[in-house]
Amino acid sequence: MVKKMVFVLFLSIFLGFILKGEDCEKAKRYFDQALNIKENEPLGLFKKEQLYKKVIELCPTYAPAFNNLGDVYEKQKRYEEAIAQYKKAMELRPDSPYPYFGLGDVYYKTGRYKEAKYWYEKGLSCENRYKPADDKEREALKKEFALTREYMKSIENVLKDGIIKADTIRAILTPATTRGAGEIVSITFGEELIPFDFDKYNIREDAKPQLNEIGKFLEDLFSGEKSIAVEPNTFYVFEIAGHTDIRGTDEYNLELSKKRAMAVKEYLVRKFNIPEERLVPKGYGERSPLCTEGASEKEETPCNALNRRVEIIRKTGEVITVEGRTSIVTRGRGGIIEQKIILDTGFFYQKGGETLVNALKEGSILHSKSDKYFIFFKPEQDCYVYILQEDSKGNLEILFPEKGINAHVKKGQDYWVPSFGRAFTLDETKGEERIYLLATSSPLDSLIEGQNMENTIKIAVRSFQAQSISTRAIKVVRPKNLPQNITPQEVERLSNMIEQIEGEGGWVRIVRFRHE
Structure with missing residues (x-):
């Protein structure tokens, strides 16, 4: 035996x-x-x-x-x-x-x-x-x-220098060579160099010495630009990226970080001879952390401090003309021209037995079976949209597109998920739920034999989560038909809760809520 x-x-x-x-x-x-x-x-x-x-x-x-x-x-x-x-x-x-x-x-x-x-x-x-x-x-x-x-x-x-001097910034941001194609050329300034007061975006006096060194570098660079070896018909554009810690909602931190990036740009343009169009402020909020272990939503930690920072990223820009309109576009990772993707979106829910429609957002509480939720989006260009829901146990479910349906969506068309006049309800798995709305300029194709679409979308969510997006409230025209149980007055309220999201290449909108 x-x-x-x-x-x-x-x-x-x-x-x-x-x-x-x-x-x-x-x-x-x-x-x-x-x-x-x-x-x-x-x-x-x-x-x-x-x-x-x-x-x-x-x-x-x-x-x-x-x-x-x-x-x-x-x-x-x-x-x-x-x-x-x-x-x-x-x-x-x-x-x-x-x-x-x-x-x-x-x-x-x-x-x-x-x-x-x-x-x-x-x-x-x-x-x-x-x-x-x-x-x-x-x-x-x-x-x-x-x-x-x-x-x-x-x-x-x-x-040796304490602050990062203009000559050193030049060496870091305009090196003769890089590791290879797609390499990000950037420099990060921690909050000890460019500090902001809590929940504020005004430029502090103790941030000015470092900002002045950045300004000297940029002014010198642009004044002698003809000597810079860039591809024909292209030029350097510098993204000013703002980053926050995790305290506050995703949406709030995106907006705060963008305001801080804008404040840095305005200071540099005002104090130095720098072409305004060559600095692009973007807010990344909490989406691109340097550390997560030790990060806290409730108290200050060294990890939180590390994540609060300003980053300068060198990109390549070029002038294009479309339909008689001239604009500057930038190339992102790998030299790809970053196509803008703009969607009007709305995430909504109704409490069981009520007709009142509310915006689904962080802090919302929904209950199993009785409460309903639905999603609206309208693209300003043809693109691809995927909506994925993840429960507290990591279970994934695709909300859009339905199985067997292409994710390609058409410019100017209204999309209601699950469909016009219908809504989703929750199962019995309680805890934090997340809805990811992913918009891309190309379809997500799995290259792995046997890999399901849920996991493919989740990989893409992680891939694009660190991309910057901007949101703004808009008012949309009410639809001709009304969802069931929603009065015309409620549709007016619903229209006022729709926001416009703009990003480049591919981006993710994340909505978190409690399931009780």
């Missing part, structure tokens, strides 16, 4: 090794597929993320997949997730410089220069230990080491 058990166990282990070998071969095919996806194609990073995750699922010892997934997260500004992937790659291949450089880059871009220096030094120490696969990699790696040493010089200047 014992011998038989040992034989079965041995056979199981043996078969496990065979299957694992087959899985790793399949994983390598997915990995090669991911490498061949260009970041400047529609949803390039989203596609890469799907594939690298599948590689790791099939072959969890494949270090390059962890490293490259970290690179994807870094470019999506999902920094904590990037750090975790780079560290896993480092554990699997401690002799490889790539994950060390990746970790250094994350800390460098986010203004944590002592940590960046530590990881860069670790990576540089691999120079004589790591064996490149061929001459092509050997030459590429030489450039990586040289670039890292340039970054180290900038770090030394920052640590």
Whole structure:
């Protein structure tokens, strides 16, 4: 009996090794597929993320997949997730410089220069230990080491000067080379350099020394712009990104961070000779945190302080003319022109037995079976829309589009979800519920055999969650027909609760509410 058990166990282990070998071969095919996806194609990073995750699922010892997934997260500004992937790659291949450089880059871009220096030094120490696969990699790696040493010089200047001087800002934002295509060139100023009072957006006196250094750099850059090597017919545009901690609602923090970014722009344009159209203020609210462990909605913490920051991101702009109108557009990750996507949206609910319609938002409380909720949206351009609901246990359900229906939506058309005159009710799984409305310029196609659409949309939600959106209240024309149980007076109220959301390329609107 014992011998038989040992034989079965041995056979199981043996078969496990065979299957694992087959899985790793399949994983390598997915990995090669991911490498061949260009970041400047529609949803390039989203596609890469799907594939690298599948590689790791099939072959969890494949270090390059962890490293490259970290690179994807870094470019999506999902920094904590990037750090975790780079560290896993480092554990699997401690002799490889790539994950060390990746970790250094994350800390460098986010203004944590002592940590960046530590990881860069670790990576540089691999120079004589790591064996490149061929001459092509050997030459590429030489450039990586040289670039890292340039970054180290900038770090030394920052640590020496206290504030970040104009010359150092120039070295960081206009380097001769970068890590590669799709690389985010940015610099972060923590609240010790550009502070704001709680719940305020006015420029404080102690923020002006650092802002003046930024202004000197930009004024000097634009005054000598002809000497800057940019692609023909293009030029530099700088995004001013505001970030908050998690205290307050998602919507409120988006607005506060945008006001802070706008205040920085107005100060720079007023004090320095900087073309106004070359600075683009955006608010990211709490959506792109540098840390989540230790973040608190109730009290001040070091993690909260780290997340409050201003970021300057270098982008490429170009002038385009459409239907006789000239405007500046910017290129985002991978050089993609960021198409604006604008939707009028409304999230609504009715208490059981009542006709009054309320706006569904953070703080709303809905009850199982009796309360009803529904969603409205109207796109200003053709695009793709997905609406996903997640309950407190992580269960996912697609609210739009219905199974078998294309997610493509048409400009100017009203969409009611689940349909006009109908509503959803809740099951018995209580706790926090989230509704994600995801708008993209391209369809979400799963590249993984057998992956369901719910998980594909959830991956996309995480991919686009760090994108900036702006909202504003609007008044829309009432529909010709009325949903059941809603009076004309209620439709008037409903119209006043609709907001317009604007973002670029792809974005997510998140609505949280309590299910009791």
